[in-house]
Amino acid sequence: MTPAVVGTTISEYLQQADWGPLPLDAQWAVAVAAIIHIALLGAFFGLPAFVFIWAERKVSDRIQDRLGPTRVGGKFGWLQSLADGIKLIQKEDLAPEAADKMLFRVAPYIVVIASFAAFLVLPFSDGWTALALDAGLFIALALLSLEVLGIILAGYSSGSKWSLFGGMREAAQMVSYEIPLGLTAVIPVTIAGSMNLGEIGALQRGWFVNWFVFRDPFTFLAFFVFFTVTLASNKRAPFDLAEAESELVGGFHTEYSGMRWSFFFLAEYASMWFVSALAVILFLGGWWTGLGSLDAAIANNIHGFAAQLLGFVVLTTKAGILVCVQIWIRWTLPRLRIDQVMMTCLKYLVPISCALFLGAVIWSLVLPGRVFFGTQPGLGERAVFVVAQGDATDSSGLAVAPSADATRVATVVAESEGVQ
């Protein structure tokens, strides 16, 4: 790690460094930095698929007492995904005679674009996010809900009964499971007072008791409901009714081959990782290690780029563990029937998540701060009601802002005082 990189952004570095074609003009530096960031995002989109497809095969093999891939790339066959990828690129791009060719070709792209676009709002570390928006979580959920569209179109346009059934199941399943997904995702939002994923993550610093999952009994249960629902929204077993290879051949991707087929899996593994990272940010303390003294030591000794890189490693590790749990569940639980899937959602998960949401809100109202571990830093002054009081003729301003926005609140206060 060269000192020049620590503490500067890439575009600043490009404008300051002094070798080769550098330094660049401001415009060019921003453009080059943007391209670097896009490439990095693309890598983060592709790498989870690369790693976790291999992990899925190894884990399933161990669970079933087999060896799995052993040859490609050395001892553990860790380059198996690369070999698979090369094989898939070489395969012929087929479209069935009965298919609606245009929709058939477009459908995989919709899935990949929706899954990739969701990475735009994900904070990979403290401040490492492509788009730090107040509506970040909302946009992430909206983009994830687009993925189902590509799958339905794929199922419909294939011109095959298996695909059609897969697509219909996926549609019914996704439309229902979005309700508990949204309801449980809102619970951390009510605690943090912000939909900005960066702010939600930043509020959980310190010891792991500050993580939202340990805040109160309702959030603790909400995490498990959220995790279950994300399994379903990614069509992972026991909710993989859309593929159901033992009954529907391959479900929605029966008729696909080569790269178009692999696009579906690229998107599936990427969004597996994405929802795990989302769960980590919402409930499991984001990019903080959960050991307060360790975090403090890191903050005191390492600055800038390196500290953020460490945060990224922590977040990736946590999300990776969650993905492994997803894989573990897939290979140890039997698949549900479609009516059982719908019943699980509509009869159990929706009422449970409604009750959890109500409970969490009432808990926050009745018991501000936590019962078990004392008040949490940062959350106490979360809701700042700035009411300019005075004469009856005064205008009163009202602003709700998380503590991270202290400057913004200060501006509002200053302005409302300036009025009087």
Add this chain to the structure above:
Amino acid sequence: MELFLFGLFALGAAGGALAVVFSQNVVRMAFYLVISLGCTAGLFFMLGADFVGATQLLIYVGGTVVLLIFGVMLTATGPYLSIRTSSGDLIQAVVVGGAFLAMLILTVMQVDWSGYSAKLAAAHGASSMERAGYTDPADGNTSRSLGLALLGTRPDQDLGSERAGELSTGYLLPFEIVSVHLLVVLVGAAYLARAKRKLTRVET
């Protein structure tokens, strides 16, 4: 660059809408509708209205169109799959659509845009968002002020305004009316879709 992207999205929205009109296959129409609505969401994002853009994606593209395709998949077989408009329908549609377009164009032409923005600037300073503490409208952090407006307060208008004592009203009442309305619709749908229980008549 921004102008180029804006043009691209606008082209996509308009082109998608035209393709919906001219295509004859129901599922393809739904797909073009997705393109059109998605590009509209892109336009919202370009204009800094991130919350509205995300809502557009979630409700229309992710919700309505998915349900639409789901319905088509359940019902469309053979004759219902392709829709050919008869010439009578075509004339009707052209007349109604043309009249609506003419009205829209007239309305847009009659607004004095430059005068209006000058008035806005005079009333709120250069940018109303700036006075509420938001520095850059292009940040698109609109969800907080939207949420407050739905709760009935408008700090973006009240803070720093010269009208002492008057508070702008938010949208609490419409918000509540809409939510109760939706609840009624949900209950009604559940009632209609409920499996009819057979009344057993006991003969004595």
